[in-house]
Amino acid sequence: MSHDLRQQRRPVRAARSVSPVKVTVAVLVSALAVIALFAAGIAAEQFSHGLPAAGTATTGPPAQAVRAAPSGPAPGEAVRDGKFEFTVTRMDCSKTTVGLEHLKRTAEGRFCVISLTVRNIGDGSKYFVGQAQTAYGTDGAAYDSDELAGLYANRGVEAFLRKLAPGEKVSGKLVFDVPANAELDTLELHDSPLSGGVRAPLRRGRAG
Known part of the structure; x- marks a missing residue:
């Protein structure tokens, strides 16, 4: 074994x-x-x-806020130059003559009659001088006021022929002789012939 x-x-x-x-x-x-x-x-x-994860949208850098450009005064808004505050209330460019039947003035083109109020915001009496005011057309052309036509348009009322006391307000008309095809855009207003002036818009929202 x-x-x-x-x-x-x-x-x-x-x-x-x-x-x-x-x-x-x-x-x-x-x-x-x-x-x-x-x-x-x-x-x-x-x-x-x-x-990016599924279902999400890509986003870029945050957009910078766009600042609106400062806007000027609106039609009919009060504007100031020196010791006066002005408010344009109406414009009528439909007339070729102003005045009474036997005492009138005829335009070379047509008259633009601008109604406005003037208020003395200073602390002393002051004259408003119509000859110091200028109207501008949409093409940039400048037009001086017609003092004699303005006298007729105001119908002898001494609206712009006297001193305004502090706080006093008066209404009257400025008249501009412009070509028949001209369109006024702004009115440059002065408290004196040597002041800087301020512009008031005329084209939008005007009457007449």
Whole structure:
């Protein structure tokens, strides 16, 4: 029986040795794979940060607020120059003559009669000088007031022929002889012939 046991015993084979080169290659491949995955993850994260999320709209830098340009006075709005405050109330450019039947003046073109009020906002009496006022057309042409036509248009009322006391207000008319095809745009008003003047619009919202 012992003989049979000895016959059944087989020599134990030695385990195969793994080549150091193969181990090194395997480690390198694994390391490279990990590095590649890590790099891919970083790239994907940066890419996702650079693009907007789905369903969201891109927005640029906030737009700067646009400031409206300062506007001038509106038609009929009171304007001031020096010691006077002026308010244009009406303009009528339909007449070629002004005055009474036997005492009238005829325009070379047509008359633009501008009604306005003048108020003394100073602390002393002051004359309003009609000759110091100028009208401007839409083409930039300047027109001086016609003093004699203005006297006729005011029908002898001494509206602009006396001193205005502080706080006093008076209404009257200025008359301008303009070409038949001219259109007045603004009226430049002065409290004296040497003042800087202020412009009042005429074209929009005018009457007559």
